[in-house]
Amino acid sequence: MIPSLFLAHGSPMLAIEDNAYSQFLTDLAKQIKPDAIVIFTAHWESDILTISSTDDSYQTIYDFSGFPDELYTIKYPAKGSTRIAAQLAAKFQQKGIQVRLDTTRGLDHGSWTLLYRLYPKADIPVVQVSVNPSLPAQQQYKIGQCLQGLGQQNILVIGSGVTVHNLRMIKWGQTTPEPWAVEFDDWLIERIQTQDLDALFAYAEQAPHARLAVPRPEHFVPLFIAMGSKEPSDESKVLHRSYDLGTLSYLSLQF
Secondary structure (H helix, E strand, C coil): CCCCEEEECCCHHHHCCCCHHHHHHHHHHHHCCCCEEEEEEEEEECCCEEEECCCCECCECCCCCCCCHHHHHCCCCCECCHHHHHHHHHHHHHCCCCEEEECCCCECHHHHHHHHHHCCCCCCCEEEEEECCCCCHHHHHHHHHCCCCHHHHCEEEEEEECCCCCHHHCCCCCCCCCHHHHHHHHHHHHHHHCCCHHHHHCHHHHCCCHHHHCCCHHHCHHHHHHHHCCCCCCCCEEEECCEECCCEECCEEEC
16 A cells, blocks of 8 residues: 655756755655556646546646746656546545546646656656645545545555745745744644644644745645545655745655
């Protein structure tokens, strides 16, 4: 059985930069060998939960601008899986969650930058799933709970987002983290490790500097989905923690 993960996808530069976080991802992939990957990406928002459903190779979406030309040459032609997409849809529908299948969308950088670092051969089937940031945290967690048991099928569930993600507060060239970003992650880690779901669901009111860390929740909700997908007996733990540009958190967790 393999665990669920919340992984920070940070800047698109992750795909080409060599640093402590990119090395962590390379090392992590040596430990986890899934037969398929289900990834919830903060860069695909929809009111109805939408699942990529194809057996073809995905197009690589460059949903960013102003970056080095090298980034735009990277391809991640992983194939999808209509079988697993149908399995996911059935799981959600059994819990009364409306779903839609998408047969054309490619992999956005919330997915492929991470996967390029983890499994650069692109030889593992990927099913990409959208997020709806307008739903409350409890509902995000329930979406994740629908996926319990996938790890027993050797399917890796990844929530791809960032815990501290405020582009207006980035400090260009700064290598040390801002204290408020660290304090927010400290609070988050403590509540996750003590399984204080009530506090986590009320993070916007209870966590220090929550409005700075999460000005908009699209990058934060993949955390709740990954957390909900864990088996009740599994341990939650920090896998990696570092910061870039003063405020961009690379906190990554296993559930």
